[in-house]
Amino acid sequence: MNIGSYTLLVARPKGSLGWWPRLALGGAILGALWWAAMGSQVSLGELRKGLPWIGDFLGRMFPPNWAFLDKLVVPAIETIQIAIWGTLLAIFLAVPVCFLAARNLTPNMAVFHVTRQVFNVTRGINEIILALIFVAAVGLGPFPGVLALAVHGAGMLGKFFSESIEEIDHGPIEALRSTGAGPIQIIIFGVLPQVITAWIAVVLYRFETNLRQATVLGMVGAGGIGFELVGSMKLFQYQDTATCILVIIAMVMVADYVSTRLRAWIQKGAR
Structure with missing residues (x-):
């Protein structure tokens, strides 16, 4: 060499x-x-x-039709309501199941894999497709939008929740088990205090996403401001369309600002 x-x-x-x-x-x-x-x-x-x-x-x-704003107040409020309830129902669906999808808490690996695949299926189906299914099932209106966001959001939140559980410190859990604590006590006193801050941050982000998605779901008859947006485009009322878009952008910006401030306040309190 x-x-x-x-x-x-x-x-x-x-x-x-x-x-x-x-x-x-x-x-x-x-x-x-x-x-x-x-x-x-x-x-x-x-x-x-x-x-x-x-x-x-x-x-x-341009210029936007500002007189059209009066007609958008109720749809805008409806969009916010859809996002709120879609997020809440997603939490209710994800929380009881996410513990089974965490490797360190699942009773056995078969349950773990089945639960993870359920999450993959629910978050793998687009919200618009889910909205079309629920519109056919329960009719037009905001409720199909709520159900679509809840089902899809449950898969997303369940994945994030279970992954955050897998990253916790196992010391408190072992200490609780050594004292004879049951599964519910371990979750309440050993798991939740370690993940609640991360969970809240994810939920706030999911609400922002749901607010944006709720505006789109209105295009398939699931209520909200998206319904007015599509209606104005079909009627070639493009100045009304511009007003709808500006209202949607304002809603998203406000939701982003509020959630950012809340996350900062929660993280500061956690320290």
């Missing part, structure tokens, strides 16, 4: 990739991106051709 080869071996950290594997990995990534672009028909030329139409559409939306 010559000195140059020895220096190269010493300089290369143990387990690091050489140049050829890195080039091969880079080529594989570029190939995957090209394959995805071809499959999704990404085309800057088509976008450039459509820019005049987009400009014409936006031009028709």
Whole structure:
């Protein structure tokens, strides 16, 4: 072995990739991106051709019809109500089951895997599809939107809740078990105090998501401001559409600000 080869071996950290594997990995990534672009028909030329139409559409939306605000008060409140109850029902569905989906608390691995798959199925179905199913089941209105957000949110919250349980300190749990505490006592006094702050932060984030999704669910007849948005577009009342969009943006911004402040206050109190 010559000195140059020895220096190269010493300089290369143990387990690091050489140049050829890195080039091969880079080529594989570029190939995957090209394959995805071809499959999704990404085309800057088509976008450039459509820019005049987009400009014409936006031009028709301004100025917004501020007189339409009076008609949006009730749908906006309805959207907030849908998001609130969709979040609450998701919590009620997720909390009793999430302990079974945590490896450190589940009674056996079969229950763990079944529960995790239930969460995967519920959060794998889009809210709009769920809303269409519930609209067919219970009719038009905000209630199908609540049910759609609850079912999908239960899968999301259940996953986050169970994963946060798996990351807790096991010391308090072992101490409680040594005193003869039962499962309910272990959960109340050993698990919940360690995860409640993280849970609240996740719930607040989920509420923000539900508020945005509730505006979309109205497009399939699930009530809320989305119903007015679609109606204005179908009637080519684009200035009314602009007003709807501005109201939705304002609602999301307010919800984001309030939830951010609440999370900061909760985290400060937890310290």
